[in-house]
Amino acid sequence: MSDTIVAIATAPGEAGIGIVRLSGGESLEILDKIFVPTRGESIKEYKPRRLTHGKIIDPKTNQIIDEVLVTYMKAPYTYTAEDVVEINCHGGIVPVRKILELVLRCGARMAERGEFTKRAFLNGRIDLAQAEAVMDLISAKTDKSFDVAFGQLEGSLSKEVKNIRESILEMMAHITVNIDFPDEDIEEITYKELQDSANSIYERIEGLLESAQTGKIIKEGLHTVIIGKPNVGKSSLMNALLKESRAIVTEVPGTTRDIIEEFVSIKGIPLKIVDTAGIRETEDIVEKIGVERSKEFFNKADLVIFVLNASEPLTDEDKQIMELLKNRQTIILMNKTDLPMVLDEENIRKILPNKKIIKISVLEGKGLKELEDTIVEMVYGGEVRQKEVSFVTNVRHKDALERAKTSIQEGIEAIRQGLPLDFVEVDVRNCWEALGEITGDTVGEDVIDKIFANFCLGK
Known part of the structure; x- marks a missing residue:
């Protein structure tokens, strides 16, 4: 350099x-x-x-x-x-x-792309996880994603990973001493002590992995699709969430014929929200293409918001869509509650018994806060949000943690079976090296080059 x-x-x-x-x-x-x-x-x-x-x-x-x-x-x-x-x-x-x-x-x-940050890493000013946080900071779409990226740039994730690696290193040192100097007057490490240490390491790795799904959503956004039959208020809902008239709203069914995508922040959570064409049988060739695209986006979505017209009973079209929702993360909205209620909530629960149902009126703005609170609760799982955790937002980090978890699991099994310490040492070392890939301590040059190739020029 x-x-x-x-x-x-x-x-x-x-x-x-x-x-x-x-x-x-x-x-x-x-x-x-x-x-x-x-x-x-x-x-x-x-x-x-x-x-x-x-x-x-x-x-x-x-x-x-x-x-x-x-x-x-x-x-x-x-x-x-x-x-x-x-x-x-x-x-x-x-x-x-x-x-x-x-x-x-x-x-x-x-x-070259990312070469300034690469030099910061190679010169030891930051580690690899901190370097990757630079691009996350630049591309942050909400305050929350910015805060998480800034925390990683400050070393929140790196510190936790390094602490786990230090615990593993201490464990490896005890194992190595007992392997290399079996006849010396050294306190012999017991398999019970090894198991306690390995279990503690496993739990700490598992804790980081539990944050990965939430972290991925905070970084990339929750891919959310609004579906339902025509004229139930899907476009009105999207406009209400965006707080602007982005989608065309009329009384004519089938107005939305193409896919409308926008980002919206729900209490710091970025939602990549998609308003789809109403799903129904149609002879209109343009609308038919829109319906097919709706189904494609539905299959890729992290969250489905299913809108029903509360002033009408369930139709066959509604029931066909509901059959597709049984194994999907779904929020059901009974819209148009400003009109006389006809739709029976119990009829919905007979088909989808475990889904969250919210009664709303997009026209009057009722129920939208409850919808936002429900989305936040789904993302954070109720508990994670309240803990001071280092969110894992990077796919590469998650992969390294998964391999570290597998290695320590194999080490725990070797300890449980009473296998020779040589076997345990291999598994523990594999765990230590996998975690080192996150901070860059044990990563290859080809991986480093690939990471920084994704950076922008000048950073």
């Missing part, structure tokens, strides 16, 4: 400020070739973490490129733990591009 890298750190397009970021041992020297401070300071007088005003000038033509503010940050107290320079120029495609081209011409190379 002796070379100096550069990238545009701000989003493309017109803006008040554009930032060109350099990192590496030659950052200051490259800056000195193109930057003329207003007060005429020499390169040795640049004070770290202070803005210096001046102009970027092409050294070949002496042409002024832009008026800028420059920040020099001295290693190791920087994002990458290397010397870093940030050039704050006028926002816009042209000035930023011109300065980037000038920096490249003066000796820097274009940064």
Whole structure:
């Protein structure tokens, strides 16, 4: 990592400020070739973490490129733990591009995707889980997903994983001593002590895994589909949740013929909510395509919101949809309760006995708060939300935890059967190494490259 890298750190397009970021041992020297401070300071007088005003000038033509503010940050107290320079120029495609081209011409190379964060990891400033949290922070869609990502960036998950690994390491040390020095005057570890330690490790790993489903939803959103026959109020419900008129609402059945997708935050939980075409038999070719797409989204959904018209009895169309819901996470809404009630709740429970049923009137805004509370309760499972837990939001982390859990389970079984300590040691070490993949302590270079390839340029 002796070379100096550069990238545009701000989003493309017109803006008040554009930032060109350099990192590496030659950052200051490259800056000195193109930057003329207003007060005429020499390169040795640049004070770290202070803005210096001046102009970027092409050294070949002496042409002024832009008026800028420059920040020099001295290693190791920087994002990458290397010397870093940030050039704050006028926002816009042209000035930023011109300065980037000038920096490249003066000796820097274009940064790869995520290379600034990769250098922070390789230089030991952050671990791999913290590095991955950077992208989660950038892509956070709600306050809650931001808080979880920021907690991971601060090391909440890493700390818990490292604590578990330390417990495993202590266990491995006892096992190794008893294997390597059986005849020495060393306190012999008992299988009961081993089992207690292994069970404790298993429970801590299981605790992290229990947060994975909630963590995945917080990060990616709860894929929610609104279904029902035509004209029961699906589009009105979506508009009410979004608090805007996104879907067309009319008295004519079959108005929604395509899929409408939007993100909405329900008390910090991102919902990727889909308003579908009403499911019914139809001869209209366009509506028929919409119905088929509705069924596709239904099959992929994490949560189904099934809307019924409370002012009508159950129809055959309703019952056909209900048959599809028996094994799905579902909330049933009896809408239009502002009209005379005809639909009998008991008839719904005969077909779907264990589903949550909420009586609402989208027109009058009744029942919407209860719907939101129910969604929150389903996501957090009642208990998880109230605990101070490190949510697992990353598929790679979950996979590593699953393998760690399997290994410690096999170790517990080996202990239970009284197998030689050599067998136990292999399983315990496998668990320790799997957990190390989360923080990057035991991960291969190919995995590291793959992770940072998903980052944006300039980060």
